[in-house]
Amino acid sequence: MPELPEVQTVLDTLESRIKDREIIDIKVLYEPIIECSKRTFRKKLIGQHFRGFRRRGKYLLFEMDDLTLVSHLRMEGKYFILDEDYPLSKHDHVIFYLDDGKQLRYNDVRKFGRMEIIDKQDEYRDFHGLGPEPFSKDFNAGYCRKYLNNKKLPIKQVLLDQSFVAGIGNIYADEILFAIRVDPRTRADRLDDKDIENLIKETRKILKRAIKAGGTTIRSYTSSLGVTGRFQLSLNVHTMKKCPICRNDIKKITVGGRGTYYCEKCQKEK
Numbered sequence: 001m002p003e004l005p006e007v008q009t010v011l012d013t014l015e016s017r018i019k020d021r022e023i024i025d026i027k028v029l030y031e032p033i034i035e036c037s038k039r040t041f042r043k044k045l046i047g048q049h050f051r052g053f054r055r056r057g058k059y060l061l062f063e064m065d066d067l068t069l070v071s072h073l074r075m076e077g078k079y080f081i082l083d084e085d086y087p088l089s090k091h092d093h094v095i096f097y098l099d100d101g102k103q104l105r106y107n108d109v110r111k112f113g114r115m116e117i118i119d120k121q122d123e124y125r126d127f128h129g130l131g132p133e134p135f136s137k138d139f140n141a142g143y144c145r146k147y148l149n150n151k152k153l154p155i156k157q158v159l160l161d162q163s164f165v166a167g168i169g170n171i172y173a174d175e176i177l178f179a180i181r182v183d184p185r186t187r188a189d190r191l192d193d194k195d196i197e198n199l200i201k202e203t204r205k206i207l208k209r210a211i212k213a214g215g216t217t218i219r220s221y222t223s224s225l226g227v228t229g230r231f232q233l234s235l236n237v238h239t240m241k242k243c244p245i246c247r248n249d250i251k252k253i254t255v256g257g258r259g260t261y262y263c264e265k266c267q268k269e270k
């Protein structure tokens with residue numbers, strides 16, 4: 001599932017390709033992808049231009065002239081920018097016809113992705129119950145302390161909770177906990193002030209590095225490749241065999257139902 005850096009990469013790529021393009025027609029081939037009727041979706045979006053490209057958590061926000069189109073890729077959602085004569089795939093579910101003759105196609109093998117239209121001013125107001133953005137001032141030590149204080153769940157599980165901080169998924173949660181040397185099963189309320197300070201710092205550092213890696217990948221995209229935001233990540237612990245610090249075997253366990261990788265020597269339970 002795409003996490004914050006991948007979503008940001010998709011957005012940046014789309015911005016470089018379709019900024020200020022007008023939607024001249026839309027075909028919805030699989031209606032459950034959109035949160036309103038086909039008719040409303042077409043009526044509201046045809047004639048609008050892609051003006052701004054923003055992200056909130058793992059949501060893509062396309063700022064149009066009069067409204068915002070929100071897209072969540074979930075497991076397998078991808079965007080393709082293709083010429084109109086390019087053969088349709090059975091996994092293409094929404095097609096936006098653009099004024100330069102290209103098509104923006106939303107492709108989703110699992111069909112879990114969703115699109116909805118919201119008012120512009122609703123973007124940042126309690127948007128889907130999301131917590132603060134990791135790079136915002138609201139994600140600070142005071143906030144984290146207060147949030148974690150009465151949480152008895154494992155810290156790994158809390159990191160995945162989008163109401164704590166927006167955009168972190170399974171891969172980066174493992175990487176962050178490795179970076180701060182905390183066992184993923186540690187009760188969230190047992191993190192001390194130093195851990196919290198490290199958590200904030202490492203979260204930003206790791207996500208920033210991943211966004212940067214994504215940015216270098218953008219250049220290699222061609223129009224026939226899906227814009228997925230996936231790229232070669234340099235990971236320390238997630239799906240790895242050996243700890244890069246102590247060379248011990250990385251352990252795989254399940255925390256809150258999710259496969260979790262950690263080093264039992266370097267990461268201590270508190």
Ligand SMILES: [Zn+2]
Binds near residue numbers: 243244245263264
């Ligand atoms: Zn280790």
